[in-house]
Amino acid sequence: MAGTASRGRRERLRAETTAEIKDVALELMASGGPGAITLRAIAREMGMTANAIYGYFATRDDLVTALVNDVYGELADALDTAGAKAPANDPAARIRSWAGTFRAWALDNPEGFRLIYGDPVPGYEAPTGGAAPEAARRACLSVTALAAAAWPHAERLHKGSEFTWSDFDPDLVEKIRPAFPDLPPAAVALALRLWARLHGLVSLEVYGHLHTQTTDPDKLFREEVAQLVRSLGIPPLS
Amino acid sequence: MAGTASRGRRERLRAETTAEIKDVALELMASGGPGAITLRAIAREMGMTANAIYGYFATRDDLVTALVNDVYGELADALDTAGAKAPANDPAARIRSWAGTFRAWALDNPEGFRLIYGDPVPGYEAPTGGAAPEAARRACLSVTALAAAAWPHAERLHKGSEFTWSDFDPDLVEKIRPAFPDLPPAAVALALRLWARLHGLVSLEVYGHLHTQTTDPDKLFREEVAQLVRSLGIPPLS
DNA sequence: GCGAAAACTATACGGCGTGAAGTTTCTGCA
DNA sequence: TGCAGAAACTTCACGCCGTATAGTTTTCGC
Numbered sequence: 135m136a137g138t139a140s141r142g143r144r145e146r147l148r149a150e151t152t153a154e155i156k157d158v159a160l161e162l163m164a165s166g167g168p169g170a171i172t173l174r175a176i177a178r179e180m181g182m183t184a185n186a187i188y189g190y191f192a193t194r195d196d197l198v199t200a201l202v203n204d205v206y207g208e209l210a211d212a213l214d215t216a217g218a219k220a221p222a223n224d225p226a227a228r229i230r231s232w233a234g235t236f237r238a239w240a241l242d243n244p245e246g247f248r249l250i251y252g253d254p255v256p257g258y259e260a261p262t263g264g265a266a267p268e269a270a271r272r273a274c275l276s277v278t279a280l281a282a283a284a285w286p287h288a289e290r291l292h293k294g295s296e297f298t299w300s301d302f303d304p305d306l307v308e309k310i311r312p313a314f315p316d317l318p319p320a321a322v323a324l325a326l327r328l329w330a331r332l333h334g335l336v337s338l339e340v341y342g343h344l345h346t347q348t349t350d351p352d353k354l355f356r357e358e359v360a361q362l363v364r365s366l367g368i369p370p371l372s
Numbered sequence: 373m374a375g376t377a378s379r380g381r382r383e384r385l386r387a388e389t390t391a392e393i394k395d396v397a398l399e400l401m402a403s404g405g406p407g408a409i410t411l412r413a414i415a416r417e418m419g420m421t422a423n424a425i426y427g428y429f430a431t432r433d434d435l436v437t438a439l440v441n442d443v444y445g446e447l448a449d450a451l452d453t454a455g456a457k458a459p460a461n462d463p464a465a466r467i468r469s470w471a472g473t474f475r476a477w478a479l480d481n482p483e484g485f486r487l488i489y490g491d492p493v494p495g496y497e498a499p500t501g502g503a504a505p506e507a508a509r510r511a512c513l514s515v516t517a518l519a520a521a522a523w524p525h526a527e528r529l530h531k532g533s534e535f536t537w538s539d540f541d542p543d544l545v546e547k548i549r550p551a552f553p554d555l556p557p558a559a560v561a562l563a564l565r566l567w568a569r570l571h572g573l574v575s576l577e578v579y580g581h582l583h584t585q586t587t588d589p590d591k592l593f594r595e596e597v598a599q600l601v602r603s604l605g606i607p608p609l610s
Numbered sequence: 611g612c613g614a615a616a617a618c619t620a621t622a623c624g625g626c627g628t629g630a631a632g633t634t635t636c637t638g639c640a
Numbered sequence: 641t642g643c644a645g646a647a648a649c650t651t652c653a654c655g656c657c658g659t660a661t662a663g664t665t666t667t668c669g670c
Contacts, residue, residue: 167491168491169491248491251575251576251579251581252490252491252579253405253406253407253486253490253491266584267584270581270584270585271584271585274585291599291602295595296591297591297595300587301586301587301588301591301592302585302586302587303584303585303586303587306585323586323591323592323595326582326585326586326592327573327592327595327596327599329572329576330569330572330573330576330582330596331568331569331572331573331596332572333572333575333576334567334568334569334570334571334572334573334575335565335568335569335572337489337571337572337575338489338567338568338571341489341490343489343508344564344568346504346505346508346509346541347508347509347512347540347541347544347564348539348540348541348561348564349538349539349540349541350539353534353535353539353561354539354561354564354565357533357535357561357565358565358568358569361529361565361603364529364603365599365602365603
């Protein structure tokens with residue numbers, strides 16, 4: 135039994151060290167931007183040698199990928215709960231809640247936002263497939279819930295839609311259709327456009343391109359969300 | 373007269389070398405991403421020492437800033453001509469042309485797009501003020517022309533707007549008001565939102581986040597532009 | 611033609627990711 | 641309990657990066 139206890143211990147230590155590496159990396163990112171994520175800096179902070187980290191992550195990019203996964207997961211969680219917070223029969227409120235949470239998260243975690251949506255780190259190249267697209271699909275599912283809630287109102291504005299299920303990633307479709315059996319492909323397209331529309335304003339703000347044009351990004355964002363709700367055909371004062 | 377000719381020669385050579393440095397930097401960026409812009413690589417390509425470049429740019433970031441300025445200028449030019457290509461009395465066509473050009477430019481010059489709108493290069497920190505915001509305002513002016521063309525239709529949808537000129541950057545206002553004397557602040561807000569809305573979809577596509585969700589980003593973009601035009605209250609088949 | 615200035619090179623420092631080899635510590639089994 | 645082997649970690653090395661300093665060559669203006 136000492137054996138199994140020891141194996142458990144070894145594995146636990148390993149998991150703890152792995153977690154600590156990621157934590158330190160996130161701290162470095164928070165204080166110095168994604169560019170501050172370097173193996174040497176992490177090792178320094180932990181009182182180790184840089185090469186020791188190679189026992190936990192085969193390469194620096196693997197570490198960054200793991201971080202992206204974690205951070206994206208947090209974002210997806212936040213969006214999920216934000217979307218579900220407002221009553222299901224009030225799509226406008228759901229959208230406002232979701233959008234506000236998205237922007238707030240991005241402004242609170244600008245480095246995380248960059249990590250997910252930008253060039254995260256010097257020379258980092260995201261793996262094709264893997265964890266990040268998975269998290270993206272989770273976020274997408276979350277915004278699809280918004281589109282589904284708004285669809286009864288928005289449907290008439292999308293009569294001529296030519297979208298089919300084959301226009302979307304199979305993995306995404308596989309997640310969406312069970313969750314929203316009656317939703318047509320056009321609504322998924324709406325969800326993606328909705329997401330992108332908010333992403334545009336938020337990413338311009340996070341990267342500082344909005345500050346140089348407007349002094350009140352918040353007002354601009356509220357206006358955008360209001361017009362977005364209106365453009366979905368949702369009756370006002372719902 | 374040899375003197376003035378010589379001075380001219382010296383300055384001309386200097387200008388040529390400066391231009392060559394930037395050209396090589398752009399080539400490196402095109403082939404290896406923004407991260408490939410290194411003084412040593414440029415110097416290698418030019419048969420010089422890395423330090424020689426310091427005679428032309430005080431620091432690597434200064435070089436990147438100059439590149440951002442150039443590239444952003446090209447984009448702004450392309451957008452200007454695209455917007456002006458369609459007849460002034462057909463705002464929908466102008467928007468379609470502008471939007472299509474924006475996306476096409478971004479997909480043709482993904483590295484340039486990242487250079488402008490992302491973390492351009494390892495550890496690069498954009499200067500506050502300077503050339504980039506200037507170029508951003510040019511692009512903003514260009515999109516404002518779209519908003520101005522659409523404003524007669526869109527105005528009724530922005531009745532309750534609370535925007536004032538003080539919500540915008542003074543330099544931007546100074547450029548806009550002479551060019552569009554009758555335009556209210558709300559239309560500038562509309563312009564910024566319009567720009568951001570397209571930026572969202574394009575940046576997600578350039579950074580590869582759309583590929584993992586949809587197989588036909590082009591269709592999605594066309595749908596977005598169509599709905600955008602509709603949401604501006606522009607009558608169809610104009 | 612000559613003094614000065616500009617352009618450029620040489621050398622060096624510290625930081626980066628990463629590979630190979632060596633050392634210590636821990637684990638599981640006889 | 642002792643010991644083979646694996647896992648964790650260190651040391652050393654290489655080539656990359658930006659950049660500071662000092663020295664050298666070329667060119668210009670008088």
